[in-house]
Amino acid sequence: MYWELLRINQTITSEVYSAQLNRSNEKLQKKRPALVNKKGVILQHDNARPHVAKTTLEKLMELKWDALIHLPYSPDLAPTDFHLFLSLSNFLPGKKFGSLEPLKIALGSFFDSKSVGFYSSGICKLTARWEEIIKKDGERRLNFISLYICLVNKNV
Numbered sequence: 013m014y015w016e017l018l019r020i021n022q023t024i025t026s027e028v029y030s031a032q033l034n035r036s037n038e039k040l041q042k043k044r045p046a047l048v049n050k051k052g053v054i055l056q057h058d059n060a061r062p063h064v065a066k067t068t069l070e071k072l073m074e075l076k077w078d079a080l081i082h083l084p085y086s087p088d089l090a091p092t093d094f095h096l097f098l099s100l101s102n103f104l105p106g107k108k109f110g111s112l113e114p115l116k117i118a119l120g121s122f123f124d125s126k127s128v129g130f131y132s133s134g135i136c137k138l139t140a141r142w143e144e145i146i147k148k149d150g151e152r153r154l155n156f157i158s159l160y161i162c163l164v165n166k167n168v
Contacts, residue, residue, distance in 0.1 A: 013126070014039045016035070017119075
């Protein structure tokens, strides 16, 4: 698991995000070269502006990474929201950090304590969540996906 904190008062922009993707790719090259070189990386992120900006899309193409479609206003479909951050929110209560360093240590400890199975189960739950959403609100969301794919194919 690769993670990093932004500097105080730093805003995520497509340039900052692209640099993070580069660093993630470097870490993956070292830890999981077969994933990067043979299977390919599939990135699941939301559609916040820095994630869908031209600079980011170009970076993803350069890295030869695929990105899963993410519907607007759908945190229910983001494993980080329903799986990782839920676990993190259970880890943090009662903890106070007087500076950035103890926070980094605590986060490092949290991420290191999670097994590969923890992260895998979050990804596996995504399929079930997609199926549940399609059953509840399928037509509207499927129409959006169709429109999105059409626009992406036309490079709009």
